[in-house]
Amino acid sequence: xxxxxxQPVLTQACWDxxxxxxxxxxxxxxxxxxxxxxxxxxxxxxxxxxxVVNKVIGQVVNIARSMPFIILMVALMTFTRWITGTTIGRxxxxxxxxxxxxxxxxxxxxxxxxxxxxGLVEAVQSMGGSTWKVxxxxxVPEALPSLISGATTTVIALIGYSAMAGTVGxxxxxxxxxxxxxxxxxxxxxxxxxxxxxxxxxLLQIVGDVVARSLHRRSGGSGGLLLFRPLRGVLPGTxxxxxxxxS
Amino acid sequence: xxxxxxPYETQPHSPCLNLHPCPGTPTPAHSTVxxxxxxxxxxxxxxxxxxxxxxxxxxxxDLHVREGEVYGVIGQSGAGKSSLIRCVNLLERPTSGTVTxxxxxxxxxxxxxxxxxxxxxxxxxxxxxxxxxxNLLSSRTVRDNIELPxxxxxxxxxxxxxxxxxxxxxxGLADKAGAYPAQLSGGQKQRVGIxxxxxxxxKVLLSDEATSALDPETTRSILQLLRDLNRQLGLTVLLxxxxxxxxxxxxxxxxxxxxxxxxxxxxxxxxxATPGSELAAALFPVSGExxxxxxxxxxxxxxxxxxxxxxxxxxxxxxxxxISILGAAIDTVGGLQIGRMxxxxxxxxxxxxxxxxxxREQGLQIDVVGADAQAPVxxxxxxx
Numbered sequence: 206x207x208x209x210x211x212q213p214v215l216t217q218a219c220w221d222x223x224x225x226x227x228x229x230x231x232x233x234x235x236x237x238x239x240x241x242x243x244x245x246x247x248x249x250x251x252x253x254x255x256x257v258v259n260k261v262i263g264q265v266v267n268i269a270r271s272m273p274f275i276i277l278m279v280a281l282m283t284f285t286r287w288i289t290g291t292t293i294g295r296x297x298x299x300x301x302x303x304x305x306x307x308x309x310x311x312x313x314x315x316x317x318x319x320x321x322x323x324g325l326v327e328a329v330q331s332m333g334g335s336t337w338k339v340x341x342x343x344x345v346p347e348a349l350p351s352l353i354s355g356a357t358t359t360v361i362a363l364i365g366y367s368a369m370a371g372t373v374g375x376x377x378x379x380x381x382x383x384x385x386x387x388x389x390x391x392x393x394x395x396x397x398x399x400x401x402x403x404x405x406x407x408l409l410q411i412v413g414d415v416v417a418r419s420l421h422r423r424s425g426g427s428g429g430l431l432l433f434r435p436l437r438g439v440l441p442g443t444x445x446x447x448x449x450x451x452s
Numbered sequence: 453x454x455x456x457x458x459p460y461e462t463q464p465h466s467p468c469l470n471l472h473p474c475p476g477t478p479t480p481a482h483s484t485v486x487x488x489x490x491x492x493x494x495x496x497x498x499x500x501x502x503x504x505x506x507x508x509x510x511x512x513x514d515l516h517v518r519e520g521e522v523y524g525v526i527g528q529s530g531a532g533k534s535s536l537i538r539c540v541n542l543l544e545r546p547t548s549g550t551v552t553x554x555x556x557x558x559x560x561x562x563x564x565x566x567x568x569x570x571x572x573x574x575x576x577x578x579x580x581x582x583x584x585x586x587n588l589l590s591s592r593t594v595r596d597n598i599e600l601p602x603x604x605x606x607x608x609x610x611x612x613x614x615x616x617x618x619x620x621x622x623x624g625l626a627d628k629a630g631a632y633p634a635q636l637s638g639g640q641k642q643r644v645g646i647x648x649x650x651x652x653x654x655k656v657l658l659s660d661e662a663t664s665a666l667d668p669e670t671t672r673s674i675l676q677l678l679r680d681l682n683r684q685l686g687l688t689v690l691l692x693x694x695x696x697x698x699x700x701x702x703x704x705x706x707x708x709x710x711x712x713x714x715x716x717x718x719x720x721x722x723x724x725a726t727p728g729s730e731l732a733a734a735l736f737p738v739s740g741e742x743x744x745x746x747x748x749x750x751x752x753x754x755x756x757x758x759x760x761x762x763x764x765x766x767x768x769x770x771x772x773x774x775i776s777i778l779g780a781a782i783d784t785v786g787g788l789q790i791g792r793m794x795x796x797x798x799x800x801x802x803x804x805x806x807x808x809x810x811x812r813e814q815g816l817q818i819d820v821v822g823a824d825a826q827a828p829v830x831x832x833x834x835x836x
Contacts, residue, residue, distance in 0.1 A: 252567070328587035330568065331541055332601040332652065333577030342600060346591040420591075423632060 211394055214381060219401065221295055221376035226363045228299045233306035233359055238352070240266070240307065241314025242340060252326070252336045266308040274366045277305050278373060298367070298375035306363050313355030317348040350421035357413025361406055378402055484520035484686040485704055489552075490656060491517035491540060491690055496549035498535050498712075509535040510546070511712035517705070519655075522682050522689040524699040526731070527709030533692040536709070537660050540690065541579045542572060553579060554655050577605055580649030584661035586641040588633040594620065594644050595629040601651040619647040623677060639670035646677060650687075657681075659691035663698060671695075675702050700735055700783070708734075724755065724790060727819055740778025740794040742821075747796050748804045749778065753817040754791040763814045764795065771807050773797055794821065 240262065246252050247259040269277070278301040282292045285300040325343045334342070345352070368379020378398045386395025498510040509532045517523040527533045538544035540551055542558050550559045553575070561572040568576070588597050598616040607615070620626050623643040633641055642662060649657055659678065663671040679702045681687050693699065699706045699720070707717035708731045716723065716731045724732045732753075742749045752763075768775050780793040797804045801820060811818050 322585075322587070324583060324585055324587040325589060327543055328581070328583060329600070329604075331543060331576060331579070331581040331658075332604050332648075333568075333573035333575075334600075334604045335573060336567070338604055342603070343589060347589060349591065423591075 211385070211391075211397070214385070215378075215394075215397065215401070218376055218378045218381040218398070221380075222364065222367055222378045224295055225298050225302055225367045225370060225375060225377060226360060229302035229306055229363055229367075230356070230360050232299070232303035233310045233363070234356055236303075237307045237310030237359075238314055238345075240311040242318055242344060244311065244315040245318045245344070246336070246340075252339060266311055269305065269308040270312065272305070274301070274305050275369050275372065277301050278369065293374040295370075295375045295377075298370035298373055298377075302363055302366055302370065305366055306359055309362060310355060310359045313358060314348075314352060317351035317355055318344050320351060321347045350417040353413060353417040353420065357410060357417070360409055360413075364402065364406060364409075484683060486519045488519040489516045490519040490554055490688045491515065491523075492550075492552045493536075493540070494550050496536070496539055496551065497547045498532070498539060498544060499547045508712050510539065510549075512549070513709075513712070513714055515707065515714065515717075517688060517690050519688055520682070520686045521704040522679065522691065522702050524703035524706040525690070525692045525709055525714075526694065526696065526699055526706060526734075527692075529694060531709040532712040533709050534660065535712075537658050537690065537692045540658055541576050541581060542568070573604075577601065577652045578654050578656075580652065580654035580657040582642065582645045582649050582657065582659045582662045584664050586633070586638075586645045586665075588641055588644055588648070590633055592632075593629065594625065594631050594633065594636070597633065597644060598648045598651055601648060605652055615651060616647075619650055620644075622650070622681075623647045637670075638666050639673060642666065642670075642674050643677065646674075646681070650681070650685075655688060657687050657689045659689060661693060662691065664693065664695070671698070672701070678702060696734055699731075706731055706735075721755075724753065725817060727817060733819075736781070736783060736790065736792050738779040738781055738792045738794045740796075742778075743776070743796060746800050747798060748801050748808075749794060749796050749821040750808065750811070751819040751821055752793045752795060752811060753819070754793070755789070755817075761814060763811065763816060764793075766814075767807055767810060770810065773807065 243253075244259065244262055244266070247255040247262070249256065249259075251259075272280075278298075281301045281304060284304075285297050286292050288300050289296045291297050321344055325347060326339050329339050329343055367375075367377050368382070370377055371380025371383055378401060382395050382398040385391045386398065493513055493515045496510050496513040496515070497508070500507045500509055511532075513532075513536060515525075515536070525533045525536060535544055539546045540553065540558075542551065542562055545562060546559065550557055552558065556575055558572065558575055561569065561575055588594075589600070592600070595613070595616045598619055599612040602612040602615060617626070617629060620629055623646055625640060625643050625647070628636065628640065628644075633644065636644065645662070646657075657678075662678075663674050666674060675698060678689055678691075682689050682702075689702075691698065691703075703720055705717070705719045706723060708715045716726075716729060718726070720735070723729050724736070726732060733751075736753075738751060740749070764775060764777075767773070776796045778794040778796055780791070782789070782791040784790070797807060808818055808820070
């Protein structure tokens with residue numbers, strides 16, 4: 206295969222991946238953030254303590270988290286058809302991707318929010334603040350650097366999941382790697398997709414790190430931990446490490 | 453020998469503390485204390501239950517804090533003082549008993565369940581609280597931190613910002629409005645904490661070990677700020693602490709807590725005038741060991757007029773006895789000049805009844821130290 210033949214295929218695959226990952230991340234963040242906060246609030250000693258709700262959400266999240274994505278995708282087909290009217294293509298892949306990412310992100314949110322100093326919550330309560338005010342003024346802003354890191358991790362996980370979306374004809378880079386690289390023995394194509402994925406993932410991680418760090422540094426770097434930095438050091442002397450040197 | 457005021461001791465650490473008002477400031481020299489009780493707890497009990505075990509943190513606490521005073525609750529850790537202050541604004545729900553702040557029964561507003569209803573939240577907004585670890589939001593600037601209680605009250609943005617800057621000026625941090633808490637020192641953080649606590653114009657300020665995380669120098673300046681605010685704004689301050697120095701330098705009244713109960717309480721001058729008061733002894737310890745078996749050791753407390761009388765030399769001359777001074781100190785406690793001396797007289801207590809009577813006649817407070825006679829006073833080395 207020549208470059209002129211493969212180039213449009215790759216461009217289309219990039220857009221497909223971006224489309225699927227973009228939408229499913231958005232949905233995962235929108236749904237996972239409240240879910241994660243709810244997990245903290247309803248827990249024992251939380252502001253909205255409710256053991257039953259906590260256990261139910263926790264259990265659902267655990268099951269969804271432990272499900273292999275490819276099985277989740279097949280298992281959700283009826284639901285997917287109900288939502289999108291089809292079980293194949295990019296739109297159809299977004300549904301299981303989002304459903305898989307919501308509990309993933311919710312757990313990360315839960316971890317980040319738990320790191321917020323309970324004294325701050327107490328301070329706002331002592332001022333007469335409501336639970337909603339505590340969430341808005343304390344839990345989310347104080348956990349923000351860590352939440353950004355969590356979102357970065359989620360995007361990267363979703364890129365990984367999206368490779369499997371090819372099995373429902375959703376396209377994307379993973380699909381190209383499998384169909385051209387593996388099934389047609391076009392090793393070159395496979396390596397190109399690997400390279401693209403590596404660059405994209407590294408860039409995402411770097412951007413996420415820089416944003417999280419700048420927020421973290423502004424607020425003095427105390428409290429809240431940055432989650433998972435699997436790619437730290439992959440590209441020596443990159444923006445992330447430069448940022449560290451500058452500070 | 454008379455107890456003279458040593459020049460060092462009569463100079464308070466800062467001109468604004470204690471007896472002497474700063475020249476040129478509107479600080480009134482005398483306290484703003486009235487007889488109205490602004491915080492009252494009655495029969496306050498808090499029992500924590502965890503895994504079938506019960507721990508009684510508060511065991512029927514009756515506390516009366518008068519309007520405009522600085523009231524210190526002191527005790528060892530685990531004595532229940534933290535539970536007490538957190539029960540005052542119902543951050544902790546008492547198991548039984550009532551809490552009344554500024555005439556409002558907060559326990560009646562609490563309702564059931566752990567969530568605070570609107571009524572209780574409104575009441576809380578009128579009670580300021582400062583914390584040991586400051587509890588400032590790291591994601592907000594100093595100014596935005598101070599605006600937080602005003603946001604909760606629904607104050608318009610313009611008014612919030614005006615008020616925040618005014619409060620920053622009051623606590624002496626006018627130039628730090630745009631800084632983040634991480635850029636401030638401990639003392640500055642606590643000043644912001646105090647400014648934030650004052651944003652809602654509270655009548656009552658609760659201070660939960662506000663100076664315990666600070667070094668001695670900063671502690672003094674924060675205490676002075678609290679004292680000044682108390683004087684200038686007529687703010688009632690209820691503070692808990694484990695440091696005797698805090699009580700000594702700013703409190704009008706104090707209570708000693710032990711095992712969930714208030715063991716002693718009263719105004720500082722009352723306490724100092726109470727023979728055998730543990731708090732008085734801890735506030736103002738004198739040391740010195742008895743040198744022999746058949747000797748009588750006395751703690752002589754001077755205040756007011758008596759401090760200027762040469763009583764000890766009179767005693768020696770009148771009864772022709774030799775007096776050894778084991779230890780002595782002069783200090784300012786709660787704005788009162790007070791001296792305490794530990795002396796030793798030859799002979800047992802029975803032999804010294806007359807000289808002791810003489811000392812009491814001079815208006816001195818005498819505590820007999822040791823195994824014999826009345827209530828032995830053990831000088832505690834401050835509550836830790």
